[in-house]
Amino acid sequence: MAWPDVPRQLVGSPGVTAWRRLQDGTEAGLRPRLHATLLTELPAAALLEKDDYAVDGSHVRALKGGFTLGRRRSTGAAQAASII
8 A cells, every 4th residue: 555545544644644754763763673672572461472473574675786695697688598
């Protein structure tokens, strides 16, 4: 769902405002601290079990030419392999 389409009643403000606040918190270093706190305190209070965890990489910025192991395959135009 695009941020402008997020229902106001779901986040308490227009979606774009929610996104801007999320960005402000990210820049202030709030998200990693909140994440660490939740993963510490929720299991301690028996409110989160390891079966409930999920990993989502959508919040991780993908950098061009990031670190990779091994050789990179070219994605450029190349002559097709012969099947004859």
